[in-house]
Amino acid sequence: MSFRTKAPLLASALIGSFAFAGVAHAQAFYLQEQSARGAGRAFSGEGADTGPQSLWWNPAAIAGMDHAEAAINASAILPRGKVVDNGTVIARPGQAAGAVGGNAVSKNPINNGVLPSGAIAVPFGDRIAVGLAVTSPYSFTTDYEANSWARYSADRTKLQTIDIQPSIAVAVTDWLRVGGGANVEHVYASLGNALPNLSPLLPDGSQKLEGDGWDLGWTAGMQMHNSWATVGVSYKSRIEHTLKGDLTIAGLVGPLAGQNATLSDIEASFYTPAQTIVAGRIKATDALTLNAQAVRYNWSKFDAIQLGAPLNTALPENYRDSWSLAGGLDYAVTPRVTLRTGVQHATTPTQNGLRDARVPDANRWNYAVGGTFDITSHIGIDLAANYIDFDNASIDRLSAAYVGTAAQTVVRTNGTLEDAHAFVFSAGAHMRF
Numbered sequence: 477m478s479f480r481t482k483a484p485l486l487a488s489a490l491i492g493s494f495a496f497a498g499v500a501h502a503q504a505f506y507l508q509e510q511s512a513r514g515a516g517r518a519f520s521g522e523g524a525d526t527g528p529q530s531l532w533w534n535p536a537a538i539a540g541m542d543h544a545e546a547a548i549n550a551s552a553i554l555p556r557g558k559v560v561d562n563g564t565v566i567a568r569p570g571q572a573a574g575a576v577g578g579n580a581v582s583k584n585p586i587n588n589g590v591l592p593s594g595a596i597a598v599p600f601g602d603r604i605a606v607g608l609a610v611t612s613p614y615s616f617t618t619d620y621e622a623n624s625w626a627r628y629s630a631d632r633t634k635l636q637t638i639d640i641q642p643s644i645a646v647a648v649t650d651w652l653r654v655g656g657g658a659n660v661e662h663v664y665a666s667l668g669n670a671l672p673n674l675s676p677l678l679p680d681g682s683q684k685l686e687g688d689g690w691d692l693g694w695t696a697g698m699q700m701h702n703s704w705a706t707v708g709v710s711y712k713s714r715i716e717h718t719l720k721g722d723l724t725i726a727g728l729v730g731p732l733a734g735q736n737a738t739l740s741d742i743e744a745s746f747y748t749p750a751q752t753i754v755a756g757r758i759k760a761t762d763a764l765t766l767n768a769q770a771v772r773y774n775w776s777k778f779d780a781i782q783l784g785a786p787l788n789t790a791l792p793e794n795y796r797d798s799w800s801l802a803g804g805l806d807y808a809v810t811p812r813v814t815l816r817t818g819v820q821h822a823t824t825p826t827q828n829g830l831r832d833a834r835v836p837d838a839n840r841w842n843y844a845v846g847g848t849f850d851i852t853s854h855i856g857i858d859l860a861a862n863y864i865d866f867d868n869a870s871i872d873r874l875s876a877a878y879v880g881t882a883a884q885t886v887v888r889t890n891g892t893l894e895d896a897h898a899f900v901f902s903a904g905a906h907m908r909f
Contacts, residue, residue, distance in 0.1 A: 521767030535641075537645070549858070550903060554900070555897075587618065681729075696710065709754050739787075749778060778825070795826065798822070811850075819841065844860060859902070
C-alpha cells in the first residue's frame with residue numbers, strides 16, 4: 477500500500493489529542509520563570525520595572541538606562557501530583573465497552589526540569605537602548621508509564637522552545653518610555669501515545685509525531701513614570717508555529733497492520749497565545765514598593781493543531797482565553813539588600829469536558845518569596861522560591877482512534893488531577909558595566 481493510500485487511514489488513527497501538555501507554572505504549557513527577580517514577587521511588577529530582567533515582559537523597560545547591564549537566571553522546576561483513573565472505558569468495534577485497564581494512578585508524570593534565561597541591554601546616549609533576551613517560554617517533558625490508564629491520551633511528550641528577542645527602546649520624554657522587539661522562536665516537539673489493537677488481548681500499538689521549526693512574532697510596550705509610580709502596558713503577539721517532521725505508527729496487527737508506516741515532511745501548525753500585560757509599581761515609602769500585574773492570555777487561538785498534506789486533518793484543542801493576577805512588594809532593608817514577596821492567581825485555559833491526561837492543567841495559586849543581594853555596586857544576585865498549588869481538576873475528554881472507519885475505537889476518559897503542586901527555586905546574577 478502506498479503512503480498516498482495510507483494517508484487517510486493514518487489520519488483516522490490519530491487519537492483525540494496530540495496536544496501539548498503539562499502542569500506548568502503560569503498557564504497550560506507556558507512557563508513564566510524568565511527572571512529570578514520577578515519570581516521573588518510572583519511576577520507582580522515585571523511590565524513596570526526597569527532593566528534587562530524585565531525585557532521579556534516589556535521592551536520599554538530598558539529605555540533611559542545610564543549603564544549597560546546583563547542578567548542570567550535559572551529555575552529548577554519540581555512538579556508533583558497524580559493523575560487518577562475513575563473509570564475510563566474503551567469501546568472496540570463489535571465489543572461491549574470495558575475498563576481501559578493499566579495502572580490506575582500515575583504519579584508525577586511531569587518531569588523535573590531546569591529553565592535557563594538571560595538578557596543584556598546597552599544604552600546609546602541617555603535616551604536610546606538596545607537589548608537582547610534569550611528565553612524558553614514553552615518547555616516541558618511529560619512521561620507516563622507504558623501501562624498507565626492514560627496511555628491512549630499520552631505517553632511521552634517533549635516540548636522545547638528557544639525565544640530570541642532583540643529589542644530597541646527610547647525615552648521619548650522624561651516620563652514616557654516606549655520599546656519594541658521581534659520574537660524569533662524555535663520549537664521542537666515530540667508527542668506520542670498508545671494505539672489500541674482490535675483485541676484487548678493484544679499489546680498496544682503506538683504513534684509518535686515529531687518535528688521542529690522557526691517562526692516569528694513581536695513585542696511592543698510603553699511605560700509612564702514619575703517620582704513615585706510607574707505604569708507599564710505591553711503586548712506580545714501570538715505566534716503561528718509550523719513544525720515539519722515525521723509521523724510514525726507502529727505495532728498494529730491484524731486488520732490494522734496496514735496502517736503501520738512512517739510519513740516524512742508532515743507539517744503541523746498551531747498558535748501560542750498573545751499576551752496583554754498591564755503592570756504598576758508604587759513607591760509607598762523610601763523602602764517599600766508595591767507591585768501589581770494583570771495578564772490576559774489569548775489561548776483561544778490554540779483551538780486546533782492543523783496537520784497538512786497528506787493527512788489534511790485537524791486535532792481539536794478548544795482552549796479558552798485566561799488571566800493571571802498578581803500582587804507583591806519589594807522592601808529595601810539596606811541599600812544592598814531588597815526582600816520580596818508576592819502572590820499570583822491564574823486560571824487554566826483548559827476546559828471541563830475537554831481536558832485530557834496529556835494536559836492535566838488547573839487553576840492555581842503561586843506564593844513567592846525572594847530577594848536581591850548586591851555584592852558590589854556592579855554585581856548582585858537574585859534568589860527566589862515559589863510554591864504553586866493547583867486545584868483538583870477533571871480529566872474527562874472523549875476521544876477515538878480510527879475515526880470514520882469500521883475499526884473506530886472510542887475512549888471515554890474519566891479521571892482527575894489530584895494533589896498537584898510544584899516547587900520552583902530560582903537563582904540569577906546581574907552585572908552593571
